[in-house]
Amino acid sequence: MLSEIYQWIQGTVLSSIVGFLVPEIFQDEALLLLGIVVKIVAILVPLLLSVAYITYAERKIIGYIQCRIGPNRVGFFGYKLLGLGQPIADAVKLIFKEIIIPSGANKFLFIIAPVLSFAPSIAAWAVIPFDDVSVLADINAGLLYILALTSLAVYGVIIAGWASNSKYAFLGAIRSAAQIVSYEIAMGFALVCVLIAAGSLNLGDIIEAQSGSFLHWYWIPLLPIFIVYFISGVAETNRAPFDVAEGESEIVAGFHVEYGGMVFSIFFMAEYANMIMISVLTSIFFLGGWLSPLQGIPVLGSIPILSEPNIIWLLLKTSFFLFCFLWFRATFPRYRYDQIMRLGWKVFLPITIVWIVIISVMVVAKIPPWFN
Amino acid sequence: MVTQYIFYIFAALLIFSASMVITVRNPVHAALFLVLAFFSSAAVWLILEAEFLAIVLILVYVGAVMVLFLFVVMMLDINFVPLREGFARYLPVGIVIAVLMVVAMGTVFTSVYFSGAQMNVVTPTATDVDNAKELGKLMFTEYLYPFEIAGAILLVAIVAAISLTLRKGRSKKSQNPAEQVSVKRKDRVRLVKMNSEKKSG
Numbered sequence: 001m002l003s004e005i006y007q008w009i010q011g012t013v014l015s016s017i018v019g020f021l022v023p024e025i026f027q028d029e030a031l032l033l034l035g036i037v038v039k040i041v042a043i044l045v046p047l048l049l050s051v052a053y054i055t056y057a058e059r060k061i062i063g064y065i066q067c068r069i070g071p072n073r074v075g076f077f078g079y080k081l082l083g084l085g086q087p088i089a090d091a092v093k094l095i096f097k098e099i100i101i102p103s104g105a106n107k108f109l110f111i112i113a114p115v116l117s118f119a120p121s122i123a124a125w126a127v128i129p130f131d132d133v134s135v136l137a138d139i140n141a142g143l144l145y146i147l148a149l150t151s152l153a154v155y156g157v158i159i160a161g162w163a164s165n166s167k168y169a170f171l172g173a174i175r176s177a178a179q180i181v182s183y184e185i186a187m188g189f190a191l192v193c194v195l196i197a198a199g200s201l202n203l204g205d206i207i208e209a210q211s212g213s214f215l216h217w218y219w220i221p222l223l224p225i226f227i228v229y230f231i232s233g234v235a236e237t238n239r240a241p242f243d244v245a246e247g248e249s250e251i252v253a254g255f256h257v258e259y260g261g262m263v264f265s266i267f268f269m270a271e272y273a274n275m276i277m278i279s280v281l282t283s284i285f286f287l288g289g290w291l292s293p294l295q296g297i298p299v300l301g302s303i304p305i306l307s308e309p310n311i312i313w314l315l316l317k318t319s320f321f322l323f324c325f326l327w328f329r330a331t332f333p334r335y336r337y338d339q340i341m342r343l344g345w346k347v348f349l350p351i352t353i354v355w356i357v358i359i360s361v362m363v364v365a366k367i368p369p370w371f372n
Numbered sequence: 373m374v375t376q377y378i379f380y381i382f383a384a385l386l387i388f389s390a391s392m393v394i395t396v397r398n399p400v401h402a403a404l405f406l407v408l409a410f411f412s413s414a415a416v417w418l419i420l421e422a423e424f425l426a427i428v429l430i431l432v433y434v435g436a437v438m439v440l441f442l443f444v445v446m447m448l449d450i451n452f453v454p455l456r457e458g459f460a461r462y463l464p465v466g467i468v469i470a471v472l473m474v475v476a477m478g479t480v481f482t483s484v485y486f487s488g489a490q491m492n493v494v495t496p497t498a499t500d501v502d503n504a505k506e507l508g509k510l511m512f513t514e515y516l517y518p519f520e521i522a523g524a525i526l527l528v529a530i531v532a533a534i535s536l537t538l539r540k541g542r543s544k545k546s547q548n549p550a551e552q553v554s555v556k557r558k559d560r561v562r563l564v565k566m567n568s569e570k571k572s573g
Binding site for chain 2: 109139140141144145147148151152154155158159162170173174177178180181184201338339342
């Protein structure tokens with residue numbers, strides 16, 4: 001579906017633009033470049049809109065969980081519309097706020113830190129497959145690329161904490177660095193299990209390897225890894241209950257305590273973009289990505305559209321995990337710092353290492369229905 | 373054509389950041405320039421179609437090693453004035469060592485093994501070759517011994533590092549969560565029954 005829309009855009013709009021503006025010899029390159037730009041826009045615009053509206057969903061969902069209503073005033077054109085205008089109003093407010101750079105702060109690093117935390121969370125989307133043909137960069141080492149980029153997100157936090165020249169910010173940065181490095185190891189080993197099971201580093205191939213029915217998805221053979229990966233993902237994104245990096249009861253707001261206005265909101269957007277990222281990745285690695293849950297079931301599997309692979313399934317699975325993020329935040333109290341470290345090093349790491357051995361044995365022994 | 377220009381950009385960036393690492397005064401800035409150097413060399417490797425190595429360089433060095441580096445460097449509170457005091461005094465020795473190293477490197481690079489005749493002309497392989505797969509095959513067949521030996525050496529290094537930092541006699545502050553969770557009220561609180569006292573008189 002997506003690829004047909006793109007083909008249509010390329011065939012009509014892009015080729016006419018290129019044919020009109022670009023000299024004959026560069027037309028192929030120009031078409032390729034323009035096509036990539038269009039694809040990037042097609043990924044980024046929905047992503048940024050989702051980031052804006054997840055903040056709204058978060059306030060609504062947590063509100064209802066706590067018997068409140070949440071934002072319900074700001075709408076469009078004089079109508080309240082359940083407060084749907086709230087994210088737009090917030091964005092406008094943040095854009096027009098003054099950016100205050102603390103005295104003694106390193107100006108260059110202070111400004112570049114939010115950029116460094118936002119850029120990897122966007123760049124990682126380059127290899128995410130949305131259905132069996134729609135992916136911006138179909139590279140063989142997709143999983144490694146994701147792992148490399150998610151490991152870069154910590155730089156924004158560390159540099160922000162250091163450049164702010166503030167004790168609270170620095171404490172937050174130190175906590176965050178230790179936490180992200182610890183959970184990255186568990187996350188990396190969890191992904192090793194996935195790639196052993198799928199036999200490929202390409203995200204599209206990993207999904208294809210899970211096709212069959214919802215029992216073929218890797219959440220069954222990799223059940224502990226599925227849980228470990230998602231919890232590590234929550235920890236990687238510094239979300240509650242692992243949000244000690246900004247623990248407001250101890251260190252005010254952690255690494256972004258000195259930030260305000262747009263530079264603060266870039267950190268905020270990076271956090272939410274990372275949440276979406278982790279949710280998409282969890283559904284790709286363990287819940288079969290774009291594959292339909294009805295596939296392979298006797299009667300339901302023959303329903304024409306519902307049982308076919310579709311981006312809608314990927315979005316639904318992603319939404320479920322995003323809801324879990326918000327649910328966790330409303331439900332769990334914050335972890336104590338030593339317990340976070342214990343969970344990462346002494347619980348998750350041994351589980352993943354043991355499961356690498358188990359999954360290798362399962363793959364070598366060709367245990368059906370997953371590996372045959 | 374375009375690739376060549378991209379190579380020049382990243383090569384220049386690499387040389388610039390590498391020289392900044394050893395010239396900037398602030399150690400945190402030096403560490404950040406080292407990160408930039410790793411980045412640009414990863415980009416150069418990507419141009420060489422070694423995408424596996426490039427990504428692993430980012431993943432391991434930038435994502436983990438340099439984070440810990442920064443972690444330590446940021447917490448150090450170094451006063452740089454005494455460090456630079458003896459610069460003139462140590463300069464002759466430094467120059468001698470520098471000359472020696474330049475000569476040593478020069479002899480290596482001008483030897484027959486590095487001459488143009490020894491270098492194979494690298495032809496780009498087909499794009500469908502999976503870098504990770506090819507490296508894995510080589511590593512677990514032809515180079516199995518060196519690979520396993522390197523792994524064993526790393527393991528020894530890990531054990532050594534842990535045993536060096538694990539000092540005895542220092543009071544441990546770690547807590548046992550199982551013990552903490554299983555605490556009951558009677559372990560912590562003692563209710564005392566007392567008769568109310570009457571005012572005498």
